[in-house]
Amino acid sequence: MGMSNALGLTAAQTKMREAGVNQAAIDVFSHYYGELEAGATGLILEETIEPLTDPTRLDGVEVDDEAARAALAKTVIIKLNGGLGTSMGMDRAKSLLPVRGEQSFLDVIVGQVQRARKATGAHLPLLLMNSFRTRDDSLEALAAHRGLAVEGLPLDFVQNKEPKLLVDGLTPVEWPQDPDLEWCPPGHGDIYTAILASGILDALLEAGFRYASVSNSDNLGAVPNARIAGWFAASGAPYAAELCERTAADRKGGHLAVRKADGQLILRDTAQTAPNEMHYFTDEHHHPFFHTNNLWWDLEKLRAALTERGAVLGLPLIRNTKHVDPTDKESPEVFQIETAMGAAIEVFEGATAIVVGRDRFLPVKTTNDLLVLRSDAYELQDDGALRLAVRKAPVVDLDPAFYKTMAEFDARFPHGAPSLREASSLTIKGDWTFGKNVVVRGTVVLQDDDGQRNAIANGTLLDGVVMEG
Known part of the structure; x- marks a missing residue:
């Protein structure tokens, strides 16, 4: 380890501590810093994987209505709400954009939850994972909806933040004209660290909740679903991902594959694909299913895995190269060390996947x-x-x-x-x-x-x- 890099890591740790970032998140960041420094790119090469060709399909499984209702009654709805819509020129929560008349994404999500509560009698707490930039606005928007909060549970928890690192030297970038831009969220894989360290995971289990249905706040297709909850509860799996069949329009989204070395299901995203292998990635016939980022967790098994491994789950690194000011191509190049929430499929033993209807995937990226x-x-x-x-x-x-x-x-x-x-x-x-x-x-x-x-x-x-x- 070169002298400069030892200083880079120490400077980053100090910066995080001074900003009040919790120790678990600093440990996770330090783990990935070590990987980055050792030259890890996070690439998953085609020769190391086989396409996933025959996953379970929701329309082919039997789900008992009573069991479905019972599972939904113990389910919490979690939405990833840390995104700023920077690709659409926004600097606030993307979920606050109007999407139907005056209604924002968040308003529509609240409507989905309230209607499902009425139809099923389930409590269905709604929980946002905000970032330090989306929290205040989003909570203010939720406050307009009466009766949304479930007693004893908060409406959100906040994902961690970490310093962007200069590509040249791996030291924390300094950007005095807008110090906020020196920080980034550690990708949505941080949800595991954040839900544990915030005490929310314990609070949910104590309140009697057992399952979580997790999805992006810009995906209005991922409505509360008793049938999937019932299938998941009966599966006994700790973790499941919803997949859809890929069409020619789905060339960008990540996909699941089977790792040849050990037969393990893994997730591969564009940032983990070598440029000269993108033709495999984008071929919807070669990799016929894509990963929706709609996940199901067994909260008890999640807590057991997280406490056993410490906060470092060991999700694969994603190395993202950006400019410190994304709107200014002249600003210095930085690495953002990220992990993907869906990559946890490879760390939970017995994790599984299910193919659902296309109506459960409606992302808004542009x-x-x-x-x-x-x-x-x-x-x-x-x-x-x-x-x-x-x-x-x-x-x-x-x-x-x-x-x-x-x-x-x-x-x-x-x-x-x-x-x-x-x-x-x-x-x-x-x-x-x-x-x-x-x-x-x-x-x-x-x-x-x-x-x-x-x-x-x-x-x-x-x-x-x-x-x-």
Whole structure:
């Protein structure tokens, strides 16, 4: 270990301690710092894995109704809410974005939980894992919903934070113009450290809860589900992941595979795939199922595994290279040491997976996704889930030069989304602003290269057209 790096780790540990980060999180960070320094890249090579080809399917299992109800009655709903929507130009919780009229993602999630409570009689506590940047806003938004909190349980816990490290030298980056940017969350794999160290895991078990249904707050498909809860409880597994069948549109998402060395199920993400092996990763026929990041945990078995291993579960490292200020490509390059929540499939003995319907996976990563969800191609159903109102979701491709950030996007759709119910695809190149009650039908392409703004008038029907600005 070179002198400079010993100093780098010590400087990072000191910085974390001074910021009040708990010791368990410092231990975990130190473990990964050691791996990073030893040259670990976190890559999982194709020759070391085999595709997962025949997982259990929810539509093929028998679940007793009574057992399903009993399992849901002991289930807590946990949402990962640490994301800032930086890829959409936001600096606050992505879940606070309006997604249906005035309702935000969080409002829709609360509706799902409250409807499931009414329909099943289950307590269904809702628990957010916030980051230090999303906490205040999100709790304020939840406060508007009466009767949400379950007695004796909080509405959130906070994920840890760690210093971003300079690629050059592995020392904590200094960025005086915005010291907040010197920190990052340690990826959502931190949920295990955070739920244990915060005392929340013990509190849930003491209150009589046994299972957790965990998902991203930007995925409005992951509604409380008694059937999956019943299947999971009966499986006796400590941990299960929901999978969906991959289509050509799912080339980005992580997938499960079987490690040849020991037959263990593992998760592989894009950041863990070698650039020259991406063609295997993106081939939906080669790896036919993707990982939704909807997880189920047995809280007792989770606590046993965490206490036995100390806080360091040993999840595989993900080394992410970014700029300290993500909006400024001239700012120094940093490593963010991350782990993925779903990678825990390889550390819990007996962990399993189940293939669920595509309606349980509706992530919003870009303004393209958001436009479709805001449109009439989706409808809010009785259980509070957003589901497709048409056979196939329209494909939207907006010009990133004019629609990438929320500010740009909202300025160009001031009256909300056009009707996309009869659309197969909408492709926009250049700068186009939409009036109200615009209808898109079939395959529509709007093209303009001269940089002038074009307006689509109120009430326009765009029917299978290619329009030049």
